[in-house]
Amino acid sequence: MSEPEYSDDYTDPRLAVLYDQLNPWAADSEFYLDLxxxxxxxxxxxxxxxxxxxRARAGGHTGRLVGLDPAAAMLDQAKERTDVDWILGDLGTVSFDREFELVIMTGHVFQVFLTDDDITAALTAVCAALADGGRFAFETLNPRLxxxxxxxxAAEVVAPDGALVRAANTSPRMTGGGIVEVVGSFTSPGWEREVRCPSQLRFVDVGELDAFLSEAGLSVVERYGGWDRRPFTGEQLEIxxxxTGA
Ligand SMILES: C[S@@+](CC[C@H](N)C(=O)[O-])C[C@H]1O[C@@H](n2cnc3c(N)ncnc32)[C@H](O)[C@@H]1O
Known part of the structure; x- marks a missing residue:
């Protein structure tokens, strides 16, 4: 068997085309769509x-919609709709000045920021992007659970070219400092080699989260423990x- 090939998650077009199947529309998507x-x-x-x-545009949203992502292969999927502004980059390469009534980070994107400095820089940029009274909505997984x-x-999905692809996670482990490493593994009969995607996610508890928000000039206005807007009690999976800007 050939040595595996390593890729950053989602930068590989073979994986980006599978993303929506592996992460289908669900209650979290509806929550953000309403906002x-x-x-x-x-x-x-x-x-x-x-x-x-x-979906927002398809549902009749007529205002400014901007999607920002550093993975070109993911944005290529987004670009099937041309009436949304898709920007290749991240908060280090693009900045916004009090332009948005709403900023969102969905699908645990908040957890890609690994160091205290990364989190503070991202939240400060989010705060700067919010118009007066604007809101920032996001979720992060509760480390207590x-x-x-x-x-x-593991899951099996059929790629657009008809190939069967098996996706699995292996060896999730907490490495310290609240950072969990997990390796995604993708295999398909037509591929010469397995594609492995090591990734890291930072976990913070509510106390740490609120300290980061406050340092960046943001204050919590609503907090839920479920997509049905049930209050967060400390025991739910999602925070x-x-x-809003303080
Ligand atoms: C799990 S996916 C979530 C995608 C989408 N928000 C969703 O809910 O389906 C994580 C996304 O974060 C992007 N990402 C990684 N590092 C990032 C960064 N520093 N700034 C912004 N996005 C980043 C990845 O390219 C990827 O598209």
């Missing part, structure tokens, strides 16, 4: 394949936060 539909302008940071903004211990499943 976007009630804002006149929205920025989706780490928009990936752009599913929320594409140690969710990574269950990231061992869903809506914050």
């Amino acid at each position: 976007v539909m009630s804002a006149r302008s929205a920025l989706d940071i780490g928009c990936g394949t752009g599913s929320v903004l594409k 140690r969710p990574w211990e269950k990231w061992t499943g 869903i936060t809506l914050a």
